[in-house]
Amino acid sequence: MSVTTSSISDFDFKKYTILIVDDHPYSLEILSNTLTRAGFQIAVAIDAKGVFEQIRSHRPELILLDIMMPGMDGFEICKRLKEDSSTFNIPIIFMTALSDFESKIEGFSLGAVDYITKPFQQEEVLARVKVQLMLCNLTQTLEKQNKILEREILQRENAEASLIKVNQELEIRVNERTLKLSLAIKRIRQAQIQLVRQKQELETEVKKRTIKLHQINQQLQQEIIERKQAEEQIKISLKEKEILLKEIHHRVKNNLLVVASLLEFQAGYVEELETIKMFEDSQRRIYSMALIHEQLYYSHNLGKLDFSQYLKALVDKLAESYDLSEHNIQLLIDAESIDLNIETAHPCGLIVNELIANSFEHAFPEKRKGNIWLTMHRNQEHQITLIVKDDGIGFPTDLNFQNTESLGLQLVCTLTKQLEGTIDLNWSNGTCFQITFAELNYCKRI
Known part of the structure; x- marks a missing residue:
């Protein structure tokens, strides 16, 4: 919801x-x-x-x-x-x-x-x-959404109650059949013992070995049944975890959008342009994170997402936020289809958000015409290169971007370190940020 x-x-x-x-x-x-x-x-x-x-x-x-x-x-x-x-x-x-x-x-x-x-x-x-x-x-x-959620909770509770009842009935049936089977086996063994007593010594030994082989076969059959049951239970558990993970992504996205909405409301009560911009920047960062969870929710692989598709959606959101229809700025994307886990996608998405926002805000003053390029490729060593370039007025040459008061650039540098990557700046023909990193490898989630 x-x-x-x-x-x-x-x-x-x-x-x-x-x-x-x-x-x-x-x-x-x-x-x-x-x-x-x-x-x-x-x-x-x-x-x-x-x-x-x-x-x-x-x-x-x-x-x-x-x-x-x-x-x-x-x-x-x-x-x-x-x-x-x-x-x-x-x-x-x-x-x-x-x-x-x-x-x-x-x-x-x-x-x-x-x-x-x-x-x-x-x-x-x-x-x-x-x-x-x-x-x-x-x-x-x-109020409408709360009513819908209450109905969903009631439906789930009813479904769980029905499942518990069915499980209890099934357990009773299994116990009854097990008891009948045990009694039948007991009668068979008694008959076999009575028959063995009436046979000669050699025949008795043969019968004993036959019984032993029969017992081993029963154990093997029971092990096969138990293994199949365990496999079915594992499949059910995996399906439940997949549903739970989808729900987590869905709720995280919704909660992030609620936070963004609250920031928008709060911005309506302030008049200082600098404060309003801080609210808008925070909203864009939150939207970039919410978009990751939205794409993971619809992805077949809940652990990774196609980052090229995410970049296109993020760029569309940024273009809408800055209203490119009123500017002469063209944004071009050349992104290879790369699947990234959420630990890598989050910081990478925030970096793209900050660098494109920086170009929108500073590279083209007075509605100057220009282009912004976004490229992303992986080399044979599995290193990923992310480039955000514009042909605007250029980054100030006397300013150290790794030691600046700009919160956006501070965040870019911090996130690059989090990715264990490197960042370079080229001043020729505008501004070009190049970030090189590898996908972060984390321990398997339980």
Whole structure:
């Protein structure tokens, strides 16, 4: 089961209706114009009666509610909406000129999700409205997925209970047949003993040897049966481990995507460009790791993945992240089909992510036209060469890339050491990073 995450830019605001409740025409006009320009559908009400009529005719996705209203105030309207199961889940943002702490506490206790203080700041209004809509959407999605997961758990528990019952019944049958067989063998042996006593000495010796050979044959047959049973059990165990490993890859990918989504949400609350970039860089690194687990999940060999296919998917993700449609940059891939284990793929994927991101961000200033080449090949000594090259403005010659404050290059150098490889930089005709390494060999996993 996957977790779907969205950014604010992914939302189609035309399908969202916002109900504005305020008895001041000026405030209504400002909010209506602001939200309409942002792409929202708008409904308005100036009193409690209008609120309930609007909700009955067309249920909004969010309500902006003024506290100071004629007749029934905003607190009472909010209370009634939250007492009604049909309107309980509609998020409410209070609008007020009041700044006292008690009013805000009362509003939150009644079920409001946020406050907007008058006079309005258009950017603040849009930011708070969009965040609450996204939170509401994610909450609904998580609730649906939790219900699906609960059903799956119940189905698995029922299947396990059925399997236990079948195993118990089978064990009883096996024990009954074993007992019958033992009794039959006992009767046969008694008859053989009685017959031996009636025979001559030589015949008795022959019969004894025959019995001994018969016992040996039974032991061999039992050993064959036990070995076949052991082989079947091994096959079942291997299948269970394969299913478990697929589930682990699936869940690790989902958890990484959740972390990336949380970083995206957190970035929405900061304004410093440097901090926002740190969040975006972290998201790209997490996506590069999540992509490995996604490809392993669909791979026939759960221990390794075709790294050339992974590179194509990673490059597509980076191109989408940097929106190459608005830049004159062409990205060319020449990658041999190489299967890598997860211990090697993780650091290698992060290295590619950092070096291509470095070229996107620094090699082509002012939308300069250029190319980025990504090549990967294995030589006869099983050494893998990874090259990331661009024809941009070039790496500063006075800067030691192995001793720089850039977190990305620090990470590249650290990961190269983790791969027990080497890294070289060529300044001619742009920037060219060449990394040479061999696949890491780890002990067999249990």
